[in-house]
Amino acid sequence: MQTIALSDYTIYVGPIETGWQEFLTRKKYTQILVIADENTQTHCLPLLIRALNGQAFDLIHIPAGEQHKHIGTCQHIWQQMLNVGLDRQALVINLGGGVIGDMGGFCASTYKRGVDFVQVPTTLLSQVDASIGGKLGIDFGMVKNSIGVFCNPKAVFIDPAFLTTLSTRELRSGFAEIIKHGLIQDAAQWATIKGISQLDTVDWPKLIVPSLLIKKHVVEVDPFERGLRKALNFGHTIGHAVESFALETSEPLLHGEAIAIGMVCEAWLSQQQGFLSTADLEEISAFFIQIYGHEVLDEANFAAYLHLMGNDKKNEGKKINFSLIGAPGQVHINCSADADTIFASLRYYQQLAG
Amino acid sequence: MQTIALSDYTIYVGPIETGWQEFLTRKKYTQILVIADENTQTHCLPLLIRALNGQAFDLIHIPAGEQHKHIGTCQHIWQQMLNVGLDRQALVINLGGGVIGDMGGFCASTYKRGVDFVQVPTTLLSQVDASIGGKLGIDFGMVKNSIGVFCNPKAVFIDPAFLTTLSTRELRSGFAEIIKHGLIQDAAQWATIKGISQLDTVDWPKLIVPSLLIKKHVVEVDPFERGLRKALNFGHTIGHAVESFALETSEPLLHGEAIAIGMVCEAWLSQQQGFLSTADLEEISAFFIQIYGHEVLDEANFAAYLHLMGNDKKNEGKKINFSLIGAPGQVHINCSADADTIFASLRYYQQLAG
Numbered sequence: 099m100q101t102i103a104l105s106d107y108t109i110y111v112g113p114i115e116t117g118w119q120e121f122l123t124r125k126k127y128t129q130i131l132v133i134a135d136e137n138t139q140t141h142c143l144p145l146l147i148r149a150l151n152g153q154a155f156d157l158i159h160i161p162a163g164e165q166h167k168h169i170g171t172c173q174h175i176w177q178q179m180l181n182v183g184l185d186r187q188a189l190v191i192n193l194g195g196g197v198i199g200d201m202g203g204f205c206a207s208t209y210k211r212g213v214d215f216v217q218v219p220t221t222l223l224s225q226v227d228a229s230i231g232g233k234l235g236i237d238f239g240m241v242k243n244s245i246g247v248f249c250n251p252k253a254v255f256i257d258p259a260f261l262t263t264l265s266t267r268e269l270r271s272g273f274a275e276i277i278k279h280g281l282i283q284d285a286a287q288w289a290t291i292k293g294i295s296q297l298d299t300v301d302w303p304k305l306i307v308p309s310l311l312i313k314k315h316v317v318e319v320d321p322f323e324r325g326l327r328k329a330l331n332f333g334h335t336i337g338h339a340v341e342s343f344a345l346e347t348s349e350p351l352l353h354g355e356a357i358a359i360g361m362v363c364e365a366w367l368s369q370q371q372g373f374l375s376t377a378d379l380e381e382i383s384a385f386f387i388q389i390y391g392h393e394v395l396d397e398a399n400f401a402a403y404l405h406l407m408g409n410d411k412k413n414e415g416k417k418i419n420f421s422l423i424g425a426p427g428q429v430h431i432n433c434s435a436d437a438d439t440i441f442a443s444l445r446y447y448q449q450l451a452g
Numbered sequence: 453m454q455t456i457a458l459s460d461y462t463i464y465v466g467p468i469e470t471g472w473q474e475f476l477t478r479k480k481y482t483q484i485l486v487i488a489d490e491n492t493q494t495h496c497l498p499l500l501i502r503a504l505n506g507q508a509f510d511l512i513h514i515p516a517g518e519q520h521k522h523i524g525t526c527q528h529i530w531q532q533m534l535n536v537g538l539d540r541q542a543l544v545i546n547l548g549g550g551v552i553g554d555m556g557g558f559c560a561s562t563y564k565r566g567v568d569f570v571q572v573p574t575t576l577l578s579q580v581d582a583s584i585g586g587k588l589g590i591d592f593g594m595v596k597n598s599i600g601v602f603c604n605p606k607a608v609f610i611d612p613a614f615l616t617t618l619s620t621r622e623l624r625s626g627f628a629e630i631i632k633h634g635l636i637q638d639a640a641q642w643a644t645i646k647g648i649s650q651l652d653t654v655d656w657p658k659l660i661v662p663s664l665l666i667k668k669h670v671v672e673v674d675p676f677e678r679g680l681r682k683a684l685n686f687g688h689t690i691g692h693a694v695e696s697f698a699l700e701t702s703e704p705l706l707h708g709e710a711i712a713i714g715m716v717c718e719a720w721l722s723q724q725q726g727f728l729s730t731a732d733l734e735e736i737s738a739f740f741i742q743i744y745g746h747e748v749l750d751e752a753n754f755a756a757y758l759h760l761m762g763n764d765k766k767n768e769g770k771k772i773n774f775s776l777i778g779a780p781g782q783v784h785i786n787c788s789a790d791a792d793t794i795f796a797s798l799r800y801y802q803q804l805a806g
Contacts, residue, residue, distance in 0.1 A: 169523065169527060173592075176592055176593065176598070176599055177592075180592075180593045180595060180598065207601065208562070208599050208600060209598070210598060210600075211587065211588075211589060211597075211600045211601055211602055212601065212602065233565065234565075235562075235565060238527075238531075238534075239531050239534045241534060244530070244534065244563070244564060245530055245562050245563060246562060246564075246565045247561065247562055247565055247566065247601060248565055248566065408537070
């Protein structure tokens, strides 16, 4: 069991039953409510039940998938919370990926103006991305995460056993955030990462813990995203737009798949602005194509991407804001680009195809 | 212009144009959004526009009334915020009574995980009750304020000029919270209050400022309602139930009217538990009946009231929790009563008729 102590909660990395027993020595709750989706109910709940060791709980079941991360599902969750008579001394356990963590955390932190919750992230993406930073929320009005709050969980339990329930595609999605953490803050971690050629032989906990330590540093320096924390948006301005657009098609992309595209485009913007060398850009692009392959983007949709970027939370006034990279491990926040340059970055990605 | 400084914001009591100019010397915003209802748009917006002194703003208009304080109206507000391209550096001004303040504040503090907002309370109730404490939220699933957050505004502007737009019934509703503040924390303020026999001659600012100072003390001691702040719930366990029930009928009660009934019932509970003398109970009851008259409650609805109390946020486990009073100025939190005793308190109120 490794633990990472943040200012007001602890991340337990290891078997959940060990972390849970340690957590319960500090906190007592009158009632436990588990939020799960159909996947985590089948594949992950048995492990949680074993950790709970006979303790009673209520279960709220929601449909799986980003397309259900909306206010209608929140209403279902809040109503179930009222129905089971959840009081302010209860604990909510969010068992699942980013959708369950973001939406279950948002519902817990707004139910009766806030009940305690813990995160049990079951995907690689949520283990490395959603465990730190307290960002909670839902998609609204076609805009990702446009409604939400900042609120920390009381603990996070990262059990590598859950990773065995994931497909290679899901592991690859989570890997994108690990790559991002290396590129923006830790050249040594990037050097390790770029040596990886296939995912089925990776020792994940060895990558997860350093990645969490990078994110911890960034978020502790800047909890409310006024400065350094914006570094975490690298790849996300374009990536979110690509993801939001794809969500409405018959072939949605996983978060990390879209962010991988965004990171290639934004690495090109970084090179155009003179922050990143051409050699580094080429190395980064080749690595992403090797791991993620190449997605064909239709130029007819570029204007729609731009519109989606216009509604991005990171914009101040009306310009499109980016967090770009310098040499690996270095970041430049509060950059901007105009529409033509953004389109050119998408065309750069396009021409990387075979 | 009087100012009351709280830990992270200031309440300006006096002409809004003076307070606004002082506020703007500390904060700059790229964009202003005003949330108003049909009443405040007609009666209060002109005064605000004069204070804004030519500064541009967008306006979101919502229907007036507690029955619209629900998630559907929030969705309308959030969508309008997206439509006007509201960014994180914008300021939201909530112009109205408790509904606008609670719901507009909730929408602002959850839009893009939080934009700054200020409160411009235009009713006596919201001036004395909602200005301090950061409680924001909406009604959900038939339960008042069941969804919300704690989040402070960046400033509150209390302009007595708005009180001239109110009916006597609305003034009387706000007066209930002023009475409550006296009863729970300040015997001298109660002594002043009980000398009042009619509302049209009251000098409101002279009552508002001491009332705000009482609430400031209580909330600063206990911002998250773990202890002393529960004192503010005096009258509200029964009062909220009476209010929620009446909201679904053709004759809804104003908040303060329902809380006045709740305070009489809970004063009786206080006397039954030995905290309050019979003489004090009789004086308090007579004062409330003199100011508010007497509302006939139907005993057939008592079970429904109890059910509504069972869903009250103040309960831990399943017992019904009360904040009761001792001699005026003293409070006893974490009290409880069973169903029969609660019914008897409602019957005590009943027999005060004529």
